[in-house]
Amino acid sequence: MEKRVGSVLIKTYIGDITNLSVDAIANAANSDLWMGSGVAGAIKSKGGKAIEDEALSKGPIRPGEAVLTTAGLLPSKHVIHCAGMPPGGKATFKNVMSSVQAALSIASVHNLRSLAFPAIGAGVGGLSVEQSAKAIVEGISHFARNPGPVEQIILVGLNKYVSDCFSDAINENEESES
Secondary structure, three states: OOEEOEEEEEEEEOOOOOOOOEEEEEEEEEOOOOOOOHHHHHHHHHHHHHHHHHHHHHOOOOOOOOOOOOOOOOOEEEEEEEEEEEEOOOOHHHHHHHHHHHHHHHHHOOOHHHHHHHHOOOHHHHHHHHHHHHHHHHHHHHHHHOOOOOOEEEEEEEHHHHHHHHHHHHHOOOOOOH
């Protein structure tokens, strides 16, 4: 699926976020920025421990914030760590949305044009995939009113169900905006 929100093209993608060659991929992080399982574990495994070391040197941060690191051995140029939850705690809709907005602000400051986001706060974070998708799309929608250099955002689902949740959230957001 592809939709334009303001001047930003939003696409959905089924696959592994660590394989994407974009300016930055988002990590579904905790606010201490240590990288355990899920998306964070995959990023650390494929990109190298240097990503986690750099993230830890910039933390801790508050839930709802984000930080930028290099991407190690990944094909993307950067990783933006979006803190949707405290360590051992649960993600909230507000913190996921806020962390996405923080990531997009960081992307603008660093002149990044293409980003990819996973379902932040889902899984171990405790949000349903639907809630995560809605929070992410809402964060993008607020940002897209004044997007700066960001031209393309890819919403990545490891399977069709997650990708469909992103598509549904995009369609619902578009209907509520009109």
